[in-house]
Amino acid sequence: MHVPDVLLDVRDATRYFAVRRGLWRFGAAPTVKAVDGVSFSVESGKTFGLVGESGCGKTTTAKLILLLEAIDAGTIRFRDIDIASLDGTALRRYRKSVQAVLQDPYSSLSPRMRVGEIIGEPLRAASDFTPVSRRERVGELLTGVGLRSDAADLFPHEFSGGQRQRIAIARALATEPELIVLDEPVSALDVSIRAQVINLLSDIQERTGVAFLLIAHDLAVVKHMSHSIGVMYLGRLVETAAADELHRRPLHPYTQALLGAALPAHPDDRHQTAEIAGEVPSPLNPPSGCRFRTRCPMAMARCAETVPILADKGAGHHVACHLV
Amino acid sequence: MTADPLIEVRDLKTYLFTRRGVVRAVDGVSFSIREGETLGLVGESGSGKTMTALSIERVLPQPAGRIVGGQVLMGGVDLVGLSEAEMESIRGRRIAMILQDPMSSLNPVMTIGTQVAEPLRTHQRLDSRGLHDRIKEMLALVRIPAPETRVREYPHQMSGGMRQRVVGAIALSCQPRLLIADEPTTSLDVTIQAQYLRLLEDIQAAQGVSILIITHDFGIIARTCDRVAVMYAGRIVETADVRTLFDRPLHPYTQALLESRPRLDVRRRRLAAIEGQPPDLRSPPAGCRFAARCPKATTVCHDRYPPEVTVDNGHAVSCWLVVGGEHARA
Numbered sequence: 108m109h110v111p112d113v114l115l116d117v118r119d120a121t122r123y124f125a126v127r128r129g130l131w132r133f134g135a136a137p138t139v140k141a142v143d144g145v146s147f148s149v150e151s152g153k154t155f156g157l158v159g160e161s162g163c164g165k166t167t168t169a170k171l172i173l174l175l176e177a178i179d180a181g182t183i184r185f186r187d188i189d190i191a192s193l194d195g196t197a198l199r200r201y202r203k204s205v206q207a208v209l210q211d212p213y214s215s216l217s218p219r220m221r222v223g224e225i226i227g228e229p230l231r232a233a234s235d236f237t238p239v240s241r242r243e244r245v246g247e248l249l250t251g252v253g254l255r256s257d258a259a260d261l262f263p264h265e266f267s268g269g270q271r272q273r274i275a276i277a278r279a280l281a282t283e284p285e286l287i288v289l290d291e292p293v294s295a296l297d298v299s300i301r302a303q304v305i306n307l308l309s310d311i312q313e314r315t316g317v318a319f320l321l322i323a324h325d326l327a328v329v330k331h332m333s334h335s336i337g338v339m340y341l342g343r344l345v346e347t348a349a350a351d352e353l354h355r356r357p358l359h360p361y362t363q364a365l366l367g368a369a370l371p372a373h374p375d376d377r378h379q380t381a382e383i384a385g386e387v388p389s390p391l392n393p394p395s396g397c398r399f400r401t402r403c404p405m406a407m408a409r410c411a412e413t414v415p416i417l418a419d420k421g422a423g424h425h426v427a428c429h430l431v
Numbered sequence: 432m433t434a435d436p437l438i439e440v441r442d443l444k445t446y447l448f449t450r451r452g453v454v455r456a457v458d459g460v461s462f463s464i465r466e467g468e469t470l471g472l473v474g475e476s477g478s479g480k481t482m483t484a485l486s487i488e489r490v491l492p493q494p495a496g497r498i499v500g501g502q503v504l505m506g507g508v509d510l511v512g513l514s515e516a517e518m519e520s521i522r523g524r525r526i527a528m529i530l531q532d533p534m535s536s537l538n539p540v541m542t543i544g545t546q547v548a549e550p551l552r553t554h555q556r557l558d559s560r561g562l563h564d565r566i567k568e569m570l571a572l573v574r575i576p577a578p579e580t581r582v583r584e585y586p587h588q589m590s591g592g593m594r595q596r597v598v599g600a601i602a603l604s605c606q607p608r609l610l611i612a613d614e615p616t617t618s619l620d621v622t623i624q625a626q627y628l629r630l631l632e633d634i635q636a637a638q639g640v641s642i643l644i645i646t647h648d649f650g651i652i653a654r655t656c657d658r659v660a661v662m663y664a665g666r667i668v669e670t671a672d673v674r675t676l677f678d679r680p681l682h683p684y685t686q687a688l689l690e691s692r693p694r695l696d697v698r699r700r701r702l703a704a705i706e707g708q709p710p711d712l713r714s715p716p717a718g719c720r721f722a723a724r725c726p727k728a729t730t731v732c733h734d735r736y737p738p739e740v741t742v743d744n745g746h747a748v749s750c751w752l753v754v755g756g757e758h759a760r761a
Contacts, residue, residue: 298691302691306702309701327692327694370651371653372653374677382629385592
């Protein structure tokens with residue numbers, strides 16, 4: 108029996124945003140429940156993929172983990188310690204252990220800093236580096252992501268999108284993190300470059316044992332890279348399972364809809380695609396009960412009345428649906 | 432489907448004259464689209480696929496973009512040689528463009544009705560009653576519920592999916608023969624994308640229009656196209672009907688692109704990545720433009736550009752391996 112080595116545990120994480128209104132404010136300010144009771148965990152050395160459409164709360168979830176947003180309710184524990192309780196040295200150590208690679212390598216790297224400074228910056232905080240040893244380490248990090256070590260002397264604009272994403276990955280690796288949050292790491296890249304970066308990330312995971320929290324909307328990318336997957340809809344997690352299991356046996360109608368809407372791999376499969384009607388409702392005024400019910404082809408009266416909870420259906424497959 | 436091409440692009444060359452040099456964005460591109468057919472032009476960013484589409488509509492970025500050679504033949508007329516005034520009567524009426532992102536192509540301060548009316552006012556003489564009927568007819572065609580009330584709304588009052596339909600209605604209002612659908616590289620959500628592709632299919636079924644889809648995504652090609660042209664560094668390297676291209680790709684670039692896709696239906700431990708970068712189109716290599724990244728390249732590949740060889744009915748490829756190999760029959 109596989110005993111999971113839980114690195115990061117997210118329990119009932121909740122984040123509300125108050126919506127600012129104009130001059131005539133009557134009653135309570137409306138709130139957007141961006142993340143509403145989300146629970147999942149990331150194992151050491153493994154990849155957890157979080158999928159869902161824009162506005163589903165996957166990026167806000169990442170920001171909670173990166174301490175870029177404050178959690179309103181629930182806990183996030185890293186190696187069994189609540190990250191909200193961290194301060195001083197412990198907080199600094201956490202920030203070193205958890206790094207991020209963002210979608211757009213054009214805006215995530217400072218255009219005024221040389222690549223060597225960008226990658227070396229996180230190392231400055233660590234006192235055990237001299238300028239010489241820091242330069243050596245930057246060189247190692249660059250070759251580790253398939254770039255030449257003399258790239259350190261250049262500026263980001265001298266690199267293509269794929270190379271910039273390699274620089275961002277090298278920077279994230281500088282502090283030898285245990286977890287890297289990858290927010291749409293390849294969606295801005297061209298097809299032929301995308302495969303290079305995906306392969307690089309799996310090589311790095313194999314080599315360093317780092318865990319990934321992968322946030323993406325492309326199901327094929329998420330399935331390829333992840334060990335387990337969580338599907339989010341309007342701030343809630345509707346299904347989690349091992350990657351293969353989720354594709355073989357999707358239980359939630361939304362997961363089924365996402366897989367059904369995915370583009371075919373071959374023209375002969377084009378008639379298998381089926382789309383769901385409608386669009387994601389406004390998070391300001393989400394549907395009662397199950398939030399997917401307004402688009403669900405199988406919705407019943409009960410779906411409007413009670414919120415389905417994420418329940419274990421065996422073999423680590425969790426689903427929040429009254430039908431299942 | 433008749434065999435007559437609706438539009439024929441012959442040896443099109445579109446260069447961008449920039450301060451940093453002349454970029455040969457489109458460098459000798461030829462293809463044709465038949466009546467009612469959907470052709471996919473697939474390639475990576477910088478391959479020249481969007482510049483090809485903009486050349487057909489003659490809406491190149493100014494002052495840098497210029498068509499320096501070739502023809503775009505439609506109904507016996509070469510669009511490249513037309514004056515701007517003559518081109519005005521083609522745009523919107525014979526050829527229309529539809530963008531995947533509806534927010535960037537709708538005017539936020541004009542009502543839906545006014546925007547659908549605009550091409551009709553430009554190209555067709557209709558009295559106000561005829562115009563009104565036509566607008567409602569177009570909105571109904573793209574399945575917008577309650578068109579009578581929708582015409583008075585502004586884009587922000589509609590959902591994203593509805594706005595996409597409005598863009599479709601505008602593009603179709605003058606019954607164009609060719610619809611160019613340019614997909615941006617940033618992706619839409621899967622369920623919204625599926626709805627957009629369904630809209631294109633509905634439009635084609637209703638009006639029999641030919642569609643040119645510009646994309647980097649083989650999933651979109653698999654889903655929508657009859658035929659495909661693969662572009663690399665300003666040139667078309669392979670053209671085939673969609674099944675042939677997926678089942679029997681001949682160009683190493685096409686093969687590599689198909690192999691590098693992460694897939695839902697196949698388990699792959701590693702993706703077959705194409706190493707390296709596309710060439711700088713200010714000084715493209717003399718030989719095959721993919722040679723530097725091609726694992727099968729030989730000396731001749733680096734020296735001379737391969738001639739296009741037709742291996743089968745409609746399956747054409749520019750690769751020395753095919754020229755010299757058993758497939759050659761041309």
